[in-house]
Amino acid sequence: MGHVDWDQLPLSRATTARRAERRTEPEIVRAVLAEPGTLVVLVHRKRLAVVPGEGPERLLALVPAAEVADVADAAAHSPETRPTWLYLGADDDRAYVACILPDAAGADELGLEGVAPVSAADAVVARHTWGSLRELGAQLTTRDVGLATEAVALAAWHAAHPRCPRCGEPTEPVDGGWVRRCSNDGSDHYPRTDPAVIMAVLDEDDRMLLGHAAQWPANRFSTLAGYVEPGEPLEAAVRREVLEEVGIVVGGVEYRGSQPWPFPASLMLGFVAHAQTRDIQVDGVEVTDARWFTRTEMLRAVESGDLGLPSRASIARALIEDWYGGELPGA
Ligand SMILES: [Zn+2]
Structure with a gap:
């Protein structure tokens, strides 16, 4: 680390x-x-x-x-x-x-x-x-x-957000573009950011779990992630998403850092999640495949082209390389 x-x-x-x-x-x-x-x-x-x-x-x-x-x-x-x-x-x-x-x-x-x-x-x-x-x-x-x-x-x-969520009439940017004001009822509306948790799931042998989403290229794997739901603390969101997507029970959760990901409105909150179980059961919808990797296995898979990692701009890449202990090859 x-x-x-x-x-x-x-x-x-x-x-x-x-x-x-x-x-x-x-x-x-x-x-x-x-x-x-x-x-x-x-x-x-x-x-x-x-x-x-x-x-x-x-x-x-x-x-x-x-x-x-x-x-x-x-x-x-x-x-x-x-x-x-x-x-x-x-x-x-x-x-x-x-x-x-x-x-x-x-x-x-x-x-x-x-x-x-x-x-x-x-x-x-x-x-x-x-x-x-x-x-x-x-x-x-x-x-x-x-x-x-x-x-x-x-x-x-x-x-x-071109229209007012209260009355449906057009809104106009004011205050240097930091507010949109309704032309009809004068209500003000502010920029929104959607919190999403993203987590490096580790088992007791310090292997990392990466998942594959259906719409990705075949060799692409990344850390699990998902949106925080209304009324939900971050730690619960981490445990819920991991259980839903790969059927693994998470115990301890440690915060690492955050970065905006405005495509269109996410704030990615990065965690390390300590798994209490190891058997993978993918949900088949959001995640269609998931695997545990040792550091050696990950390097070998990247070098052979069997594993394509997320881009260097992503916090997913940072979570993976922080665990790996250095830069991994590939864009
Ligand atoms: Zn309005």
Whole structure:
């Protein structure tokens, strides 16, 4: 144990202060866009504008406010094509906002080659390279991954909550994108995060249990995970999920760390779960196969290609490598 720094998980490495006290300033996004040095994170269809290239370290393509001034001009948009602006916070040097470009922008991305960009948002989409947080999360720098995770999580919430849960009328973003207000009854609605437990199940011989889900590639195995139910403490959620998915009884449960997983709204809470039984009985629905691995067996399976581990951006990978005691091969 001790391989993983639980405060530095790939998507948990934010360095920018959120400065929540500024969100209620009048026209906060407009004000911040007018401040010198402000940079804009661009989000389009759940992806981020990134600096093109390969390599171990990647950067967001952060643009100065002037470069998106025409997109920020609200008069240029109908309600359907209006971007959503978010105040993300600031570090010592500058403030950051995000611009969520409308899904409809970027005709060239729809495969309509030869069609000229028709709006300011189209032009922004066309001149950038786009990548997903899931793919790039482990490679982005600490500042950039923090901004990206915050922006993608908020963008997913806005996309899923266009209407008031009380009356069904449209809601509008206010307070720098941190609240949606009902146009009809004035009620305020706040971003949501869904807690999910994810656990490295270990037996008395220190073997680790990994499970396989039906929709995954045949060799893909990972730690078990599941959503916390209403009215349920985390420890009970760990024991319930393991019993439901593989029929194993868990005793002691130890918390390790957390990271946001905004695809679309999860907060992954990582645990080590100590099994009191060993016989596996998969539920056949969520988990269709599960196996115990010694460290030697796991390394051999990964090297032979029989076992594909979860991505380096995931907390599942951190739980596995913390137990293994070092990095395992494979992306
Ligand atoms: Zn309402």
